[in-house]
Amino acid sequence: MATTTTNAKPRAQQGWYKRNEIAVTPWLFLIPGIAMFALYVILPVFQSFYLSLFEWDGLGSLSTHGEYVGLDHYEKLFTRDRAFNISLWNNLKWLIFYLLAIPGGLMVALFLNQKVFGIRLYKSLFFFPFVISQIVVGLVFTWFYDPQFGLSNWLIGLVGIPPVNILGNPTTATYGIIAAGLWPQTAYCMILYLTGLNAVDPEQVEAARLDGAKGHKMLWYIIIPQLKPATFIAFVVTIIGALRSFDLISIMTNGGPFGSTRVLSFYMFEKSLSEYGFKMGYGAAIAVVLFMIMLVFIGYFLWSMYQDEKAAGH
Amino acid sequence: MRSMLKTSVAALATAAVMATGAFAAGHAEPLTGDLRINLDTSNPAPRATMEAMIARFQAKHPDLNITTTVIDREAYKTQIRNFLSADAPDVLTWYAANRMRPYVEAGLLEDVSDMWAEGTDIAQELASTKGAMTIDGKQWGVPYTYYQWGIYYRKDIYEELGLKEPANFDEMVANCEAMIASGRKCYTIGTKWLWTASGWFDYLNMRTHGFDFHMQMARGEIAWTDDRVRQTFANWRRLVDLGAFVDDHQNKDWQQSLPFLVDGSAGAILKGNFAVAPLREAGLTDDQLDFHQFPSITEGVALAEDAPTDTFHIAAGAQNKKAARAFLAHMASAEEQSIINNGENLGQLPVNANASIDDDKFLKEGFAMLSSNSPGGVAQFFDRDFPAEMAKAAMEGMQEFMVFPDNLDDILARLESVRQDVY
Structure with a gap:
């Protein structure tokens, strides 16, 4: 037994x-x-x-104190609220133009990816705007754009363009803020690409060189495909950064002139939490819409990561 | 509010009769326990003023344990709702009229009608602002200071151009034309934070149609597309089309608009008395800077003024309401209001009719204007008289109008749809 x-x-x-x-x-x-x-x-x-x-x-x-109103807030948002439309369009502008940070960051990274004396210092200087607070970036750019004593008007004056008031004009203000946002975001993408460039396989580069690839071809067919993970992360952080843009708008224009630079996150804050905002329900409805937009991207990111994991054989 | 003139004159008359030290009675019983005070007076001078004032209250009530929290003035405007509902202090600063309405309606402020009851000192001495402190027939706090609005102008430049203080709107426009001909702007303004533009609307509207019409608008009884409203904007447009206002005002806050007045590239500013201190600091002497009332526009319309009132309230969730009431009484006393409003402290006007006005050119002129030359009434200010959501949308529209006056139809249609939602 x-x-x-x-x-x-x-x-x-x-x-x-x-x-x-x-x-x-x-x-x-x-x-x-x-x-x-x-x-x-x-x-x-x-x-x-x-x-x-x-x-x-x-x-x-x-x-x-709350009064149930059903889907009224959504109905108002999508049919009668012009400020919401403006915010939605501005969000779209942010999404599109903020992505310029990715090629910008790649260019700076390629430029800085060399072994010269003091290159670490240059790299940190280029990374600097990402380290300082967005509030400071906003203030610096507000002064830069200032129509009376700002550097930007002096610069364009050199090539004979009359002074413009970028932040005071409803058609240009959003682009002005996006440009300010690109400064730190480019730095962020740059650092992602710099680490990515370290992981580029020297043997592949060598092999490509033997096959006669150089310049653009080398970049496009050899380097960039190997940077795919970095590009993916840069894409993720830039999209999320674009959707949460708030501090720059708040500090540079406070949503103005006449509400033309609002985005959804700012509008939500304005409606529910700011000095004149007492509409929590309405703000929440805006937040839900913003969440739905984000969900599209988050869904894509998750799906794409899942595919990668599957391909890696887990 | 309409009867401000009568009541304040009456209060002044009683001043002579009233015995001093009337408030001593309230202090007979010693106060104990904690008293928590939240203040929005974060600028250096007002902060020191308030701290000294609290120290004097402490000296009267040595057994009271007073804690003061000073919050940045702008941040306070959004934090108030949090601390009122989550962690209520005993006493807090805020503003009169519609600005306190959301908190009153949510039951977050203490009804202090007992302090305003007939025969009390407060009822007599602060009668001029009782209306602004009243919602639903009850009073919800006590005022401690107010200040006049009006046109602060460069006397030396006016004299150089041979201009006089305008007596009516046509003269005002003529002055402005002369000013522009001399290569200057007439008025400096910074509308980045919007409320400055609404100061102009307040005056243009009250001068074109009077105080009662303005208040009807505030209550939502008048459509923004009404012809009378258009008339107000048409008057405004006369100035805008002249190029009366400094360029690019939509990017500037009000502090950034002051240098134009200091360096003489603009001749005047429509502003509250709080602008005087920074202008003096920037180097303007009392010979250069002067004040005049906003001139009449429509003949026969009684002049009315903006005079925003800052107030103290007791939170509904206060722990020590007895001490809080004593503190409010302290704040309301003639003696205390004379001290905190003098030139070395706030440099504003005391609300208490028995308090003395500091010997300051602008304060005296402002007091004279408010007590004897404002028969139409006294308004609080656009964003305190109009409900928050309406005020926000309207001020944005006014800023847009000042830059693109041609958009007026669109702006008014938009405001009208907001009005229908809000009221």
């Missing part, structure tokens, strides 16, 4: 945890993270949606 002389009890007599150890342990480790994420990210998403169905000024409790 006693063929196996172990202390181990038969499986049926082991504790539940022992039996399921392999399956359960990872979840145990994940619980704190999941709980935090659920509490501070997932739950508020649903709360925002719930809140957007009410007319509420944020004072007093929602149950006593």
Whole structure:
């Protein structure tokens, strides 16, 4: 009988945890993270949606002071609210033009990717705008654009263009702010590409060179494909940066002139939390719309990462 | 508010009769416990003023443990809703009229009508602002200071060009033409934060159609597309088309608009009395800088003024309401208001009719104007009289109008649709 002389009890007599150890342990480790994420990210998403169905000024409790209005806020947003339309268009402008940071960052990175004396210093100087606060960037550019004493008008004056008031003109103001935003964002993309360039396989470059590739061809067919992971991350952070653009707008124009530089995040703040904003429900509805837009991109990012993982054979 | 003139004159008359030290009665019983005060007076001078004032209150009530929190003035405007509902102090600063309405309606401010009851000192001495402190027939705080608005101008430049203080709008426009002919701008303004533009609207509207019409608008009873509103904007347009206002004002805040007045490239500014201190600091003497009331536009319309009032309130969630009431009484006293409003402190006007006005040219002129030459009434200010959402949209429209006056139809149509939503 006693063929196996172990202390181990038969499986049926082991504790539940022992039996399921392999399956359960990872979840145990994940619980704190999941709980935090659920509490501070997932739950508020649903709360925002719930809140957007009410007319509420944020004072007093929602149950006593809030008034249920159904989807009225969304109806108003999409049919009657011109400020919302302007914000949506500006968000689109941000999404498109902010992406210029990616080729810009690549160019700077290629330029700085050499071994010269003091190159580390140059690299840190180029990275500097990303380190300083967005508020400071905004202030610097506000002065730069100043129609009376700003450097920008002096610069374009050199080539004979009359002075313009970039931030004071509703058609140019958003582009002016985006340009300011590109300064730190380019630096960020640059650093991503610099690390990416370190990982470029020298053997492939060598082989390409033997095959006669140089200049643009080398860049396009050999270097850039190897930078794909860096490009992906740069794309992700730039899109997210574009959608959350807020501080620059707040500091440079405060949404003006006459509301022409608002984006969704700023408009949401203005409607619900700013000095004159007491419409929590309406702000929440804007937040939900912004979330839906972000969801498209987040969905794409997740899908694309999932594909990568699958391809890697996990 | 309409009866400001009568009541303040009446209050002044009683001043002579009233015994001093009337507030001593309220201090008979010693106050104990904690008293938490939130202040928005973050600029250096007002901050020191308030701290000294609190120290005097402390000296009267040594057993009271007072904690003061000073919050940046702009940040305060958004933080107030958080601390009122989450962590209410006992006493807080805020503004009169519609600016306090959301908090009153949410039940976050204490009803202090008892302090305003007939026969009390406050009812007599602060009668001029009772209207601005009243919502739903109850009073919700006490005022501690107010200041006049009007046109601050460069006397030396006016004299150089042979101009006089205008008596009516045509003279004002003629002055402006002369000013422009001399290569200057008439008025400096910075509209980046929008409210400065609404100061112009307040005056143009109150002068064109009177105080009552303006207040009807504030209550949402008049369409923005009404012809009378257009008339106000047409008057405004006369100035805009002249090029009366400095260029690129939409990028400047009000502080950035002051240098134009200091260096003489603009002749005047429509502003509250708080502009005087920075202008003096920038080097303008009282011989160079002078003040005049905004001139009449439509003949026969009674002159009315903007005079924003800053106030103290008790939070509904206050822990020590007894001490808070004593503090409000302290704040309202003639003695205290004379000190905190003098030239070395706030440099503004005391609300208490028994308080003395500091010997300052602008304060005296402002006080005379408000107490004897503002028969139409006294308004708080555009963004305090109009509901927040309406005010925000309207001020944005006014800024746009000042840059692109041709957009007026579009702007008014937009404001009218906001009005229909808000009221």
